[in-house]
Amino acid sequence: MLHVRGLSVGYGGDPVLENIDLELPAGQFASLIGPSGSGKTSVLRVVTNLLRPLSGSVTLDVPVRDVGFLFQDDALLPWRTVRENVALGLGIRHVPNAEADATIEYWLNRLGLDGYGDRYPAQLSGGQRKRVALGQVLALKPKLLLMDEPFASLDAIVRTRITQELLEWVDREHLTVLLVTHDLEEAISASDVIHVLGHGPRATIRARHPVEIPRPRDVLETRQHPTFGPLLRRLWDDLTMEDAGSVMKR
Amino acid sequence: MISTRRAVALRRGVAFIALLVVWESLSRFGVLDPFYLPAPSVVGQVMFMLAADGELWPHLGATAVAAFAGLLVGLGLGIGLGFAAALVPTLAELLEPVMILLNAIPRVILAPLFVIWLGIGLASKLALATILVTVLIFFAVFNGIKEVDQRLVERIRTLGGTRRTLIREVYVPSVTTWVMGSFKVAVGFAFTGAVVGEFVASSRGLGYLLQFAQSTYNAALTIALIIIIMAFVLLLFAGSERLERRLLRWKFGHSA
Numbered sequence: 001m002l003h004v005r006g007l008s009v010g011y012g013g014d015p016v017l018e019n020i021d022l023e024l025p026a027g028q029f030a031s032l033i034g035p036s037g038s039g040k041t042s043v044l045r046v047v048t049n050l051l052r053p054l055s056g057s058v059t060l061d062v063p064v065r066d067v068g069f070l071f072q073d074d075a076l077l078p079w080r081t082v083r084e085n086v087a088l089g090l091g092i093r094h095v096p097n098a099e100a101d102a103t104i105e106y107w108l109n110r111l112g113l114d115g116y117g118d119r120y121p122a123q124l125s126g127g128q129r130k131r132v133a134l135g136q137v138l139a140l141k142p143k144l145l146l147m148d149e150p151f152a153s154l155d156a157i158v159r160t161r162i163t164q165e166l167l168e169w170v171d172r173e174h175l176t177v178l179l180v181t182h183d184l185e186e187a188i189s190a191s192d193v194i195h196v197l198g199h200g201p202r203a204t205i206r207a208r209h210p211v212e213i214p215r216p217r218d219v220l221e222t223r224q225h226p227t228f229g230p231l232l233r234r235l236w237d238d239l240t241m242e243d244a245g246s247v248m249k250r
Numbered sequence: 251m252i253s254t255r256r257a258v259a260l261r262r263g264v265a266f267i268a269l270l271v272v273w274e275s276l277s278r279f280g281v282l283d284p285f286y287l288p289a290p291s292v293v294g295q296v297m298f299m300l301a302a303d304g305e306l307w308p309h310l311g312a313t314a315v316a317a318f319a320g321l322l323v324g325l326g327l328g329i330g331l332g333f334a335a336a337l338v339p340t341l342a343e344l345l346e347p348v349m350i351l352l353n354a355i356p357r358v359i360l361a362p363l364f365v366i367w368l369g370i371g372l373a374s375k376l377a378l379a380t381i382l383v384t385v386l387i388f389f390a391v392f393n394g395i396k397e398v399d400q401r402l403v404e405r406i407r408t409l410g411g412t413r414r415t416l417i418r419e420v421y422v423p424s425v426t427t428w429v430m431g432s433f434k435v436a437v438g439f440a441f442t443g444a445v446v447g448e449f450v451a452s453s454r455g456l457g458y459l460l461q462f463a464q465s466t467y468n469a470a471l472t473i474a475l476i477i478i479i480m481a482f483v484l485l486l487f488a489g490s491e492r493l494e495r496r497l498l499r500w501k502f503g504h505s506a
Contacts, residue, residue, distance in 0.1 A: 048407075048408050049407075050404055050407065050408070065410050067408075068408075069408040071401065071404070071405065073401050075401040075402060075404070075405040076405075077402060077405075077419060077420070077423070078500055078501075079426075079498075080419075080500075081500075088406075088409060088419070089409040089410065092406075092409050092410050092411045093410060120499075120500040122500065122501070136409075140409070
């Protein structure tokens with residue numbers, strides 16, 4: 001579904017990312033973890049054409065319009081109501097009104113936003129705003145979903161609930177997902193494979209860990225799985241070794 | 251229980267009435283010279299006469315027409331030039347220094363020049379009101395677009411939006427916020443342009459009446475006209491505020 005080969009990204013000066021290779025087969029849920037500033041978000045920005053790479057290639061097996069990007073911030077239009085925000089992408093793609101209306105109502109209902117359609121983002125809680133952003137992206141039926149720490153700002157309960165709902169949706173629709181996150185437990189709970197990015201500048205992928213927990217999953221119960229603890233330990237070691245390496249470099 | 255807002259309004263009302271009573275008393279007891287500061291009752295009488303004998307209305311109408319026309323043309327020019335400069339960098343290079351210069355000077359000094367160029371009729375007042383408003387709105391739009399939230403721009407781009415979508419969904423609403431923030435000032439500027447233009451040279455308008463009152467040392471008429479202008483501008487401010495609340499209703503909702 002997504003093929004990243006020899007990708008280097010920079011903002012002037014040393015490249016932030018260097019020679020990144022990443023394969024994401026259709027239907028796989030992958031996570032990309034790494035230290036702060038290692039360039040995780042930059043990978044997603046290159047895939048969505050928001051950033052031009054220094055070198056390397058990004059190839060998609062689907063048109064770029066089938067890629068959904070859930071930002072770290074809600075990035076909702078403050079002057080548009082919840083309904084209008086969910087409808088935004090549908091309008092841009094000229095989806096017929098009747099079909100768009102049905103899709104919007106479906107997502108408002110599915111995301112527990114019934115009765116909130118005429119509210120503005122400023123009148124919603126953080127969790128509700130995140131649901132609207134999710135509805136905005138999923139209403140377009142993406143085949144590849146990119147997520148940049150989308151639930152980082154939410155409290156633990158809301159975060160777990162939304163992650164669970166998202167996982168169920170991903171399984172049902174066989175979505176391919178690339179999640180960028182700081183949260184190791186979230187990465188294990190949701191992913192089939194976890195890519196560990198090294199410290200920048202010139203960060204590369206240092207390790208890949210398959211997650212041997214069967215799907216479908218319950219976010220809370222994955223923590224009880226016998227492989228969860230050891231994998232968490234390995235990821236922790238990868239990242240702390242990276243941090244130590246970075247301190248030595250300085 | 252009286253709300254805080256009502257209590258403030260009540261206190262202000264009482265203070266205003268107290269001021270009028272003190273002023274009136276001082277005038278009646280001869281402490282204040284009526285040549286310089288006539289009693290409020292005299293000023294009120296002048297205002298009543300102006301309205302009752304119909305003399306006020308054509309002048310108020312002339313000023314209002316010049317101010318509104320200047321406001322509309324200034325808004326149009328300011329928005330158009332602001333958008334053009336923000337979206338076309340070469341145009342910004344040419345326009346920005348001119349606007350900065352016009353913004354730095356007291357633009358009412360252009361009034362005599364407009365009278366020479368355009369005569370003492372409506373055109374010179376319209377020109378002055380327009381230039382006052384245009385510069386203000388230009389910067390509101392120019393800065394509004396430059397400081398637009400880039401996350402929203404990227405959101406639209408990842409949803410497949412074109413440049414036209416960006417303008418419609420992000421730039422225009424974002425700029426509306428900035429323009430409405432300057433709208434009340436623009437209304438004041440438009441009125442200033444019209445009145446100052448009439449004050450410099452004209453045959454009608456509130457500025458013309460003011461000029462007449464000043465040349466005849468008629469303090470009561472001068473104060474009456476100042477109050478009328480203030481009342482009219484306050485009325486327009488109230489209208490602007492309603493418009494702002496309507497256009498920016500998303501901002502005035504209660505947070506969750």
